Amino acid sequence: MLSRVVVEAAANLVASRQRSALALLGILIGAAAVIAMLNIGAIARNETVRQFRQLGTDVLTLRVDAPSGLGSFRLADVEAVPQEIPAVLDIAPFVLGGATLLHEGMTGMGTQLGVTASFASVARLRLREGRFISAHDRFELYIVLGAGLAQQLSAPYAPVRVGSQLRQGRYVFTVIGILEPVLQSPMMPVDVDGTAFVSIANMRRLMPDPQLSMAVARIHPEADPGAVMAALQRSFAPKLRDATLSLQSAKQLLAGMQGQMQLFTLLLGTVGGIALVLGGVGVMNIMLVSVAERKREIGVRLAIGAAPGDIRLLFLAEAVILSLAGGALGVLLGLGGAYAFAGASGWQYIFSPSAAPLGAGVSVAVGIFFGFYPAVMAARLDPIEALRSE
Amino acid sequence: MLELVDITRSFRVGPGTMPILRGVTLRLEAGQLVSIMGGSGSGKSTLMNIIGLLDKPTGGEYRIDGQDVLQAEARALSRLRNRLIGFVFQSFFLLPRLNAWRNVALPLQYRGLPEAEAKRRAIAMLGRVGLADRVEHMPAMLSGGQKQRVAIARALVGEPAVVLADEPTGALDPKVSQEIMALFLALKRELNVLILIITHDPGVAAQCERRLLLAEGTIAEQPPC
Numbered sequence: 001m002l003s004r005v006v007v008e009a010a011a012n013l014v015a016s017r018q019r020s021a022l023a024l025l026g027i028l029i030g031a032a033a034v035i036a037m038l039n040i041g042a043i044a045r046n047e048t049v050r051q052f053r054q055l056g057t058d059v060l061t062l063r064v065d066a067p068s069g070l071g072s073f074r075l076a077d078v079e080a081v082p083q084e085i086p087a088v089l090d091i092a093p094f095v096l097g098g099a100t101l102l103h104e105g106m107t108g109m110g111t112q113l114g115v116t117a118s119f120a121s122v123a124r125l126r127l128r129e130g131r132f133i134s135a136h137d138r139f140e141l142y143i144v145l146g147a148g149l150a151q152q153l154s155a156p157y158a159p160v161r162v163g164s165q166l167r168q169g170r171y172v173f174t175v176i177g178i179l180e181p182v183l184q185s186p187m188m189p190v191d192v193d194g195t196a197f198v199s200i201a202n203m204r205r206l207m208p209d210p211q212l213s214m215a216v217a218r219i220h221p222e223a224d225p226g227a228v229m230a231a232l233q234r235s236f237a238p239k240l241r242d243a244t245l246s247l248q249s250a251k252q253l254l255a256g257m258q259g260q261m262q263l264f265t266l267l268l269g270t271v272g273g274i275a276l277v278l279g280g281v282g283v284m285n286i287m288l289v290s291v292a293e294r295k296r297e298i299g300v301r302l303a304i305g306a307a308p309g310d311i312r313l314l315f316l317a318e319a320v321i322l323s324l325a326g327g328a329l330g331v332l333l334g335l336g337g338a339y340a341f342a343g344a345s346g347w348q349y350i351f352s353p354s355a356a357p358l359g360a361g362v363s364v365a366v367g368i369f370f371g372f373y374p375a376v377m378a379a380r381l382d383p384i385e386a387l388r389s390e
Numbered sequence: 391m392l393e394l395v396d397i398t399r400s401f402r403v404g405p406g407t408m409p410i411l412r413g414v415t416l417r418l419e420a421g422q423l424v425s426i427m428g429g430s431g432s433g434k435s436t437l438m439n440i441i442g443l444l445d446k447p448t449g450g451e452y453r454i455d456g457q458d459v460l461q462a463e464a465r466a467l468s469r470l471r472n473r474l475i476g477f478v479f480q481s482f483f484l485l486p487r488l489n490a491w492r493n494v495a496l497p498l499q500y501r502g503l504p505e506a507e508a509k510r511r512a513i514a515m516l517g518r519v520g521l522a523d524r525v526e527h528m529p530a531m532l533s534g535g536q537k538q539r540v541a542i543a544r545a546l547v548g549e550p551a552v553v554l555a556d557e558p559t560g561a562l563d564p565k566v567s568q569e570i571m572a573l574f575l576a577l578k579r580e581l582n583v584l585i586l587i588i589t590h591d592p593g594v595a596a597q598c599e600r601r602l603l604l605a606e607g608t609i610a611e612q613p614p615c
Contacts (some may be wrong), residue, residue: 301500384445
């Protein structure tokens with residue numbers, strides 16, 4: 001019985017194909033918007049997590065702010081932190097500056113960090129070649145380059161390699177290491193790919209008044225970042241005098257960003273939902289026109305013994321088929337749109353397995369909701385009036 | 391057997407009521423071909439709607455094969471219409487998107503018969519009305535006479551107690567009208583079914599074995615031709 005109703009409903013829709021196509025288009029756009037928005041939301045969330053994954057979420061950043069600009073740690077105070085607060089496994093203070101480097105006629109501009117040897121392990125840097133700055137070469141004119149900066153400085157005939165000589169101001173640095181490319185982390189104040197690393201002592205040569213104003217710390221994965229941050233504040237308060245310590249936890253930042261992303265996804269989904277509701281109104285409109293045009297057919301069906309429920313089912317089936325077909329095409333279009341968006345923004349595409357059942361379910365719900373009223377109108381027609389209609 | 395006893399029907403018009411049927415009493419047997427004639431406004435359509443279970447009278451009794459059909463509620467009324475009544479309309483009223491056999495099978499499908507069985511019976515009935523070679527044709531591909539044959543097959547396929555034909559030859563030329571009347575005569579004998587023809591055409595009424603005249607809301611028997 002149901003299969004016959006479905007076949008008949010589909011045939012009716014095909015017979016008025018232009019009108020059906022218009023109603024279908026409304027649902028298609030709505031469903032595509034919902035699926036694309038939810039999928040893009042999921043992609044954005046994934047991208048956020050991916051950015052954190054490389055650096056890890058067991059990371060804190062510390063910054064000293066003096067009343068007039070950046071303040072400065074004492075190196076010894078920072079290096080004493082892991083002994084004072086056992087939850088801090090390692091800490092790497094650094095000086096932030098800018099660098100203009102020359103190599104074989106190529107110029108590279110980037111950020112420059114004066115670091116200790118621990119920076120590589122705390123920031124989880126991986127070397128493509130060579131090694132990182134060590135405690136033994138504090139005064140050597142050694143430099144480590146981020147992947148992007150190394151590429152910027154490479155001449156076609158003379159790529160930057162370990163051992164290459166780079167000029168910076170009055171100094172000539174020897175490249176001792178080149179890093180693997182990394183995603184920029186929201187926790188790092190610099191783009192590691194575009195950074196040149198030297199020892200803190202060398203930063204004193206390059207800058208008139210270098211400030212050891214920042215540090216990155218790795219804490220125990222089980223530790224409560226809030227408690228560690230409070231302990232750090234207590235520890236540094238007497239040492240910093242009138243400067244203040246700002247702290248940021250990767251876990252808290254990630255939680256905040258994920259919360260924002262969820263809100264973002266909800267907003268996008270709502271926009272898509274509104275489009276879908278408008279599509280549903282289109283289906284209702286088309287179905288009401290169809291009922292008005294097919295009054296005599298309804299009268300004939302009622303006269304030969306169709307129950308009002310049979311008429312209701314037929315028109316409801318037409319609305320649901322329209323919505324389901326629009327929904328199915330909308331899911332494909334929405335996923336395609338999300339794929340194109342991910343490609344265009346350089347993000348990693350992730351397929352949402354819930355998209356198809358969600359799209360189908362929402363479309364059927366829209367079809368039933370907006371098809372119900374026209375179907376009831378059809379079923380309530382008086383057969384005598386319906387047979388009289390032209 | 392169809393039995394109407396003192397059927398009245400009036401309609402509300404403004405503050406008052408307008409009587410259309412003023413006490414129609416009628417007893418019709420299976421296997422008869424009966425015509426009801428009457429002028430405009432005589433109540434033909436109202437009587438047909440009551441006999442066809444599309445409308446309820448204001449008063450009176452109505453029984454088909456001894457069953458009181460006026461007590462039925464909406465859903466039961468649909469079932470009774472499906473089992474007891476077959477309709478033939480002046481303008482055929484075939485469903486344009488269904489082919490001939492699907493149009494004929496429709497009453498059986500609403501009865502809940504499996505599609506294969508409904509198709510078998512529909513094709514057999516199309517054979518009986520002389521359209522064995524037109525079963526897959528869409529209504530648009532059929533002539534007026536062929537469309538009315540499909541409509542007659544649709545009315546008869548469910549083996550009803552009564553076939554109500556409202557001006558069945560009104561849209562057809564005289565030759566085809568004659569063929570349709572001949573078909574009615576053959577089928578009422580063959581299927582032992584009561585066929586009630588509402589017409590304003592004395593020529594059509596003359597071919598029926600009983601002729602009834604509806605005037606001013608009451609019915610009178612006409613002498614045989």
